[in-house]
């Protein structure tokens with residue numbers, strides 16, 4: 001059927017049938033799922049016959065996906081099964097029989113071994129068959145969704161005609177009021193509120209779209225959505241959000257979920273080639289976060305309250321998106337509301353009683369910094385200066401903070417020290433910063449174990465769990481395990497726990513800032529002053545039974561899982577297409593004692609990571625490269641179990657804050673602006689390695 005080739009086998013099969021597919025060499029299951037019917041059609045075979053043909057080619061059996069053993073299903077987490085489009089069918093002592101549409105996927109192979117400690121025995125099934133079987137196999141935890149699937153099917157099969165025009169449906173009002181569509185939209189919205197979702201995503205797909213809820217910060221699959229149902233649902237939602245008379249779309253629309261529960265929904269739509277991507281933010285504008293409610297504890301709780309209690313100085317709040325910075329700011333403003341408080345924001349999400357909240361509108365043509373300056377004429381005691389994006393705003397914030405006022409502001413950086421570094425990189429003199437900066441609070445959020453269903457860790461029963469493995473790497477005793485019940489939507493977690501890093505500027509720190517310190521010196525001084533790292537605070541919460549090591553690992557990625565005992569450090573993988581930069585970086589790294597492996601682009605790096613036998617200590621990668629760029633490489637690094645905790649520093653030539661936010665969100669540990677300065681590079685490398693628990697000899 002195929003000749004040996006560097007292409008993916010499905011591409012070769014398609015070519016034999018006269019079809020030229022645009023398929024990457026290692027396609028994700030979504031790509032295979034979307035081209036599979038096309039290739040079967042080009043081969044003039046039914047789905048069943050095509051499946052048999054492919055199975056014959058690989059000399060493996062055809063799977064009966066209806067006959068799966070729930071015991072086997074439990075060995076592979078649902079997220080992994082969905083990511084690779086695989087279904088566990090049965091298990092033996094050393095093997096796990098797995099239905100797959102792509103027996104050549106090495107990533108799937110690795111994850112199966114990692115999760116089940118068994119070798120996979122693959123059998124073939126079509127992507128559509130596996131997709132349907134997955135719904136049933138993993139359904140028991142999500143029983144209420146069966147009703148939703150029935151509704152989706154009704155909407156998809158309604159016989160009114162939908163005329164599509166470049167992904168946008170043209171609908172008559174009759175269609176928008178079709179009882180099935182109305183019911184589907186209502187159920188998705190109300191169930192989202194009941195499950196405490198903060199976002200609902202309605203995602204299109206060529207063959208199959210889906211609905212997902214973000215619950216406690218993590219996206220959870222709710223139901224698959226065929227394109228017809230997707231178009232109709234989106235039209236209905238747009239109608240609810242934008243198209244009703246006497247309604248201002250900016251205000252959002254109210255969702256009543258029965259009883260006392262209601263939320264306001266804000267709809268955002270983005271066109272994609274497969275249709276419209278809709279994300280709905282669910283907020284309760286009257287639910288003002290409080291410091292008590294956020295759940296800080298220990299020394300950080302005391303420090304935060306002391307910091308907020310002081311009447312002047314700049315308090316910088318840092319963290320990537322969805323790390324709790326917004327809630328923290330609102331809680332802080334609310335705690336200070338007895339003074340005169342002004343807040344300048346892009347779009348206030350919550351109404352904080354007692355606080356004057358001003359919405360900044362860039363359309364006025366007045367800059368953020370100018371608007372801020374004008375507000376200072378009202379002489380507030382406390383001002384929230386929003387996100388500091390430019391030097392003028394930073395300067396005003398500093399100036400205000402030394403004149404007897406308290407200033408709260410955010411920057412999007414990964415930790416406390418990089419928050420200080422960001423302001424210095426913007427052009428502030430470190431000495432001046434030391435005069436005004438009072439503290440940096442950096443935040444992460446992990447999920448809180450559901451108190452209804454969490455159970456104590458059982459040394460015997462849980463010996464092979466990931467929780468046990470991660471805890472042993474860290475040398476701590478696991479305490480509790482997540483289970484999942486109706487109250488927590490089957491996730492095992494309910495609510496979130498803040499993990500703060502609190503850096504307070506002491507006289508010693510102020511003196512140090514006067515000497516333009518590097519990041520490592522700052523980090524060391526902060527820790528000497530008692531700042532606990534994210535990892536220390538997080539593992540403390542594990543020991544208190546509030547969360548799990550798995551959760552800490554998911555958010556912080558701190559656990560070095562590769563070589564757990566070696567004191568020696570592996571080589572660095574440097575990915576860079578420009579020879580000059582490559583030479584500079586390799587030189588610096590070699591001078592501090594690293595071996596360096598060079599890759600000229602993302603593909604070469606991915607190849608080394610997947611097939612090389614080097615245990616790298618970290619990756620230094622350029623963001624913009626021809627072929628596979630840094631973002632794609634980063635994504636693939638974070639998706640593979642073998643490399644997901646490998647530290648990554650990204651280099652970027654532009655000072656575009658969006659890029660930086662994106663790479664931090666995608667899992668980079670830090671980033672560095674070009675041109676690369678040798679001392680800066682060295683400091684970042686050391687800081688990232690220390691945060692990641694990699695020991696450096698010198």
Ligand SMILES: [Zn+2]
Pocket residue numbers: 450451452453454483484485486487488489490492493494
């Ligand atoms: Zn629960």
